[in-house]
Amino acid sequence: MFAYIARRILYVIPIALGVTVIIFGLVHIAPGDPLNAVVPPDAPKETVQILIEAYGFDKPIPVQYAIWLGRALSGDFGISFATGRPVAEAIAGGVVNTLILAAGAILIGMTLGCLIGAIAGYYQGSWIDKLATGFAIAGVSVPHYWLGLVLVIIFSVEMNVLPAMGMGPGGAKDWAWDQAHMRHLILPVITLSVIPIGIITRSVRATVAEILTMEFVQTLEAKGLKSFRIFLHVCANAAPTVLAVSGLQIGYLLGGSILVETVFSWPGTGFLLNDAIFRRDIPLLQGVILVLAMFFVVMNLLVDILQSLIDPRMARS
Amino acid sequence: MADTTPVAAGLAEAAIDDTQVAAKSRSYWTTVWQSLLRDPVTLVFAGILITILMSTIFADVLAPADPFKTNMVKRLKPIGTPGFLLGADELGRDMLSRLLHGGRLSLVMGISPVALALVIGGMLGLTAGFLGGKTNMAIMRTIDVFYAFPSVLLAIAISGALGAGIVNAIISLTIVFIPPIARVTESVTTQIRNLDYVEAARASGANAFTIIRAHVLSNVAGPVFIYSTSLISVSIILASGLSFLGLGTEPPKPEWGLMLNTLRQSIYVSPWVAALPGAMIFLTSLSFNMLSDGLRTAMDIRL
Numbered sequence: 363m364f365a366y367i368a369r370r371i372l373y374v375i376p377i378a379l380g381v382t383v384i385i386f387g388l389v390h391i392a393p394g395d396p397l398n399a400v401v402p403p404d405a406p407k408e409t410v411q412i413l414i415e416a417y418g419f420d421k422p423i424p425v426q427y428a429i430w431l432g433r434a435l436s437g438d439f440g441i442s443f444a445t446g447r448p449v450a451e452a453i454a455g456g457v458v459n460t461l462i463l464a465a466g467a468i469l470i471g472m473t474l475g476c477l478i479g480a481i482a483g484y485y486q487g488s489w490i491d492k493l494a495t496g497f498a499i500a501g502v503s504v505p506h507y508w509l510g511l512v513l514v515i516i517f518s519v520e521m522n523v524l525p526a527m528g529m530g531p532g533g534a535k536d537w538a539w540d541q542a543h544m545r546h547l548i549l550p551v552i553t554l555s556v557i558p559i560g561i562i563t564r565s566v567r568a569t570v571a572e573i574l575t576m577e578f579v580q581t582l583e584a585k586g587l588k589s590f591r592i593f594l595h596v597c598a599n600a601a602p603t604v605l606a607v608s609g610l611q612i613g614y615l616l617g618g619s620i621l622v623e624t625v626f627s628w629p630g631t632g633f634l635l636n637d638a639i640f641r642r643d644i645p646l647l648q649g650v651i652l653v654l655a656m657f658f659v660v661m662n663l664l665v666d667i668l669q670s671l672i673d674p675r676m677a678r679s
Numbered sequence: 680m681a682d683t684t685p686v687a688a689g690l691a692e693a694a695i696d697d698t699q700v701a702a703k704s705r706s707y708w709t710t711v712w713q714s715l716l717r718d719p720v721t722l723v724f725a726g727i728l729i730t731i732l733m734s735t736i737f738a739d740v741l742a743p744a745d746p747f748k749t750n751m752v753k754r755l756k757p758i759g760t761p762g763f764l765l766g767a768d769e770l771g772r773d774m775l776s777r778l779l780h781g782g783r784l785s786l787v788m789g790i791s792p793v794a795l796a797l798v799i800g801g802m803l804g805l806t807a808g809f810l811g812g813k814t815n816m817a818i819m820r821t822i823d824v825f826y827a828f829p830s831v832l833l834a835i836a837i838s839g840a841l842g843a844g845i846v847n848a849i850i851s852l853t854i855v856f857i858p859p860i861a862r863v864t865e866s867v868t869t870q871i872r873n874l875d876y877v878e879a880a881r882a883s884g885a886n887a888f889t890i891i892r893a894h895v896l897s898n899v900a901g902p903v904f905i906y907s908t909s910l911i912s913v914s915i916i917l918a919s920g921l922s923f924l925g926l927g928t929e930p931p932k933p934e935w936g937l938m939l940n941t942l943r944q945s946i947y948v949s950p951w952v953a954a955l956p957g958a959m960i961f962l963t964s965l966s967f968n969m970l971s972d973g974l975r976t977a978m979d980i981r982l
Contacts, residue, residue: 378827384824385836388837392842507923508957508960509957511946511954519950614830617828620832639835651836662827
């Protein structure tokens with residue numbers, strides 16, 4: 363078991379390094395001089411030279427990468443082209459706000475996904491199963507940025523019961539656990555939870571249906587167990603799969619919330635990415651993507667380890 | 680057959696094999712077709728999809744008005760305004776005409792990345808799966824690195840660095856879809872490579888190219904193709920999403936994602952008109968998903 367966990371952790375290192383290479387490469391696939399965003403075209407040569415040296419663009423690319431990686435490892439993501447402030451500062455605030463959204467969405471996604479999926483899988487072929495399957499397919503097919511807009515139209519424009527934008531009254535950028543802030547959370551969290559609900563429902567349904575065909579279920583039936591007790595046994599066996607799928611969804615939510623954050627003007631990482639794209643602020647773009655990708659990599663790792671702890675068969679295969 | 684030479688026996692067996700394969704493949708497609716005909720849900724969505732495809736292809740003929748013609752007096756007219764069946768957008772352009780024309784770019788930007796990734800990712804997966812060993816390691820470990828990004832994030836990262844534009848959006852989405860397709864192709868190829876009949880072909884002296892073309896490709900193509908069709912739905916959502924963020928099409932070109940973005944500013948004036956382009960994205964994506972699911976069931980493919 364420990365050998366497996368150790369191997370799994372070692373395996374993450376080259377992946378993480380590969381991720382940093384891709385993110386570092388983003389500067390170099392960007393068309394034009396990256397400094398164009400900061401330097402006016404008529405700037406004196408000396409100023410340009412100073413900036414080139416300050417950002418390290420005069421060094422060979424592998425050296426630039428090594429310096430960038432070294433700084434990133436110590437939490438220094440460089441200086442924003444647009445604001446001149448450290449990128450790390452901006453990211454820290456954004457990540458917390460995005461995590462609030464993602465946590466809410468995964469909570470709803472897991473609860474509803476497991477519930478609907480388990481019932482649908484248990485009563486496979488019934489009308490309730492067909493309804494759940496249809497809902498799950500709709501959930502994974504819906505463009506969530508549009509769903510967010512439709513919810514805003516219904517609850518903010520037409521009914522005027524929930525706020526349409528921001529994370530708090532008066533464009534607040536800090537979170538607080540009060541009613542006013544919670545009201546702002548409702549629509550974006552519902553929007554963001556639709557995809558995980560769909561995906562978790564689908565996989566729980568398939569897992570439960572598969573487990574029901576196994577021999578131990580027949581044994582339980584033969585022993586005369588009530589169907590609810592059998593259902594509990596089936597759920598326990600489905601747990602590792604559910605955990606794996608849900609864990610991955612947290613990672614996807616962190617990366618996927620950018621479009622939803624744009625719709626609701628939620629000041630999270632998506633908002634930062636948007637900003638970075640429009641101001642062509644490459645250090646900010648790199649920083650945000652690096653942090654989100656690393657979250658995803660670590661999430662994958664945790665899921666694998668947890669899974670192997672719950673079900674030791676995983677580690678052996 | 681005891682007195683025949685081994686070569687003759689081999690030929691006879693090959694002949695039997697050929698006829699069996701031919702007979703099987705004919706009945707296979709008949710079965711697929713018949714089970715599709717018995718699946719009304721898939722047929723309905725196939726119909727919707729064909730309608731959407733046709734109406735965007737013939738948008739020039741079908742559109743009641745010029746999708747670029749602005750009309751300041753008719754700005755943001757609601758659905759059902761005379762002369763503007765589905766309302767007018769923020770510049771007074773006819774929504775119905777723009778939705779019909781907008782589908783072209785949305786579909787091209789959604790489908791072409793998957794098609795390109797199918798070719799590139801398919802070749803990578805086939806090479807990795809067939810050759811195995813170090814080549815497999817090199818290709819699959821590189822692909823693992825791209826897997827470390829959530830797909831939306833990777834698309835936005837590459838598009839964000841490359842800048843706005845249709846071609847850039849297609850490039851970034853192609854890069855997003857190469858890893859999953861390569862991975863599925865590799866796993867199917869590896870399974871098939873180890874089957875007896877491939878071993879037999881190799882023993883009979885067929886070269887690698889012949890084996891791949893005649894024995895591996897024909898068995899890999901089906902599952903990989905079906906898997907790719909399931910990605911089109913995601914691709915359409917992502918492509919329009921990039922336009923929605925201002926990273927895909929540029930105005931005044933009609934495209935569903937971009938239309939959704941520009942109309943978003945006017946939801947307090949004309950809410951339901953603003954929702955229309957997204958409804959089209961949803962319907963298209965849903966139809967592709969349903970069709971892909973239906974095909975998978977009919978072709979009895981498990982991935």
